[in-house]
Amino acid sequence: MRLAAALLLVAACGGGDDRGPVAFTDTGGTLEVPGCGYSVTTRVGAEPPRLATAYVGEDPTPRLVHLGIVGDPKTSVVAQWRTVDETTTATTLRYGVGANLAESALTETVTGIQWAYAATGSDLPRMHQVHLCGLEPGTSYSYQVGSPGSFSPIYTFTTAPDIVAHPDAEVLYAFVGDSRGGYDVWGQIVAQYQARMPDLILYSGDAVTIGIVQEEWDLFLARGEPLFAQVPVVMAHGNHEVNAVNFYSQFAMPGDQENFGFDYGFGHITVANDTPSDSGALTGSTVEFLRSDFEASKTARWKLLMHHQPMWSASNHGSNLTLQATWGPVVDQYAIDLVINGHEHEVEITKPMRGGAVQASNADGTVYAVIGGAGAPLYANGNEFWTEYSEKTNGASIIRVRRDQLVLDAFRLDGSAIPMSFSKTKP
């Protein structure tokens, strides 16, 4: 009911207007999403977000459908897509409770928001978003997106479980990064993930070679669509994303989309940008953000930090000593269980670390994992005193989170297991 009430307002405001795109302004802006308790902000380089109208362009076929999270993943999700014509401003989602429903069972209709942003290529890409709030935890929904007369295939997503009601809940995070330039490899990893049915995708950055090149984003999203249309994706900003407006326009994420934290199942995931536009932020405001997010989530059962450049790595770039010196002590202070990175195109996991030294057991330290094998040219792996296992390979990982257990399993492109399983339990 709350969902219906919230989005009726959006429908009332936007649904009846059949005006097409207005003159492009790249100022960015903010729009409150009714009923969700948060707002959507676009960056300079993009239009302010606007409510959808009823205007349908020449070819409104939806494409590059992907899910995101802004609010509580137990009760909300964001569907995002573009259309072939990039001019359609109608933005509609139809849904029903249950997995793999027929079109006739998608009885609820919701209208969303849209905006265009400046990018390479002749057209201005136009993002469409529908924010669904007030959903039921741990529940599957079928949905399709588009505009009257032109809808996507029907997809199914499942909201995060309510861990109070279900203490035996298990969630799976797909975790990987660095597909840039290797989209055929990325496609194979997506196929592997489909067979493993993750609940959430954590992507540690460098999805594309240069963040302002829209064609690359389209390749990344097209190959990811079979997965992204059914599982929400959360991205960390990588150095190759170059803080482009494309990155911030295409992925609905909490807060400022750079530094934020959220709970999913028994895990709290903190995401941070380690290549911010203002490099001074790295050792200033970002450290402050980490401290405040870790403090706010210190009662979380499992704590994970995702960012791009590893504090500990024996591969090509090596350890990022700036992060090690400034973020490392905060990670130690709040006893983060697992830090997940990319940047190095290989797979690598450390022994438990604390204060720059190897610890006796996972209970005493933080483990750092690099899973950067999503398609970019591979780097040589290495072995240092902190290395538990490393391998030069294309691969990806699944992080399994239960109340008492945190596990990371990695696999190669052909599906074979990489012998670097990490497992930690808590009483």
Added chain:
Amino acid sequence: MTVRAIAFAIVCCSAVGAYAQDDASASAEFRAALELAAANDPGAIDAFERLGARRPITRWTDDAWSEAARLAELGDDYARARRALEQVIALGGEDRLAQRARSTLSRLTAMTGNGAWDAVAKEHERLADAVFGGDDPRAELAQLEALVGANPRYPRANAMRRVIAIGWEQEGDGERALRWYRDAAAAGTAEPGRYADLELVRALIRAGLLDDAERRLADLGAIASVDRDGLAAVRGQLAIARQRSWVRRGLWALMLALVIGAGLALRREVGSWRGAGRRIVRPPSEAVFLIPIGAILIVVAYMGNPLIAHAVRTITLGGVAIAWISGVLLEATRARRGSVGLARMAVHGLIGVVAVASLAYLAVDAEHLLDFLRETWRGGPSVR
């Protein structure tokens, strides 16, 4: 009526109480099994299976079977993993755990031919781990070759061929690697995407066999099932490789021309080849200064990334050689003409810079570090 209601309530309460007790005890048992799993105790699977088999069913029953399946698969015991997954499916109906179990069972069934290839799959996994993670995997590579030879109908035989190809390439046996890449491509024509073909073209490019790669790409372009993004990416890689090949050849030709030119100039200044030979073996002052500095540079470089160290070594040794030849030539000119004019000095310096720049490019290219350098240029260096 009231008595019946009270009796019903008592039965309900005791049932709920019993369930709660069972659930708490199962929860503790599950946690204990998790502890065993985290400690890599081989008894963990047994503990999960015991909990899964316990009756009455609790909320942890399907979780226990699911964990047993995960551990069994990690231990390459596919039959045990399949049995555990079947239990999850039987218990779970349509919930998420059961859906995942169905998907995993289908993956394992495809991987092992529903049990027909369990032993081969186990050996495949063991050897692949040794190839990717071992220091000297040549023995395991030979075993893998024998394994795939004996089991050509194994569902993942082509994955095995690709592991062998990658392994030999990493071991520096390019010819043997290419043979396996070719075998994998020939056997993988029915695979969606034709990824083995694309890997072969990439390997040909890495081996510098660009004409072969181009021919293969032309053939693949006409095949509809080839992954189009992969094809486009490989075409881009081939174009870059061609450009770099031309630059490399041009620079080698330039270096050769500079060496010949320096030799001829030295002979002209000294008056005979014999005299030039005597001059060249005497280190000039530039080289005497540079040799100890170069030695320190090389030692420091080898304390970091080995690929960069190889490039630094080549550039340093080449730089010393260039300084040596240059110094000898200048000394000979000075000895013959009394002094070296400004214009001659400028041309000499310019040629020296060109030679060092060419040498640096060739050294970086030889270690396949051009892309790494470009990325560092764009993204800034990471402090190591």
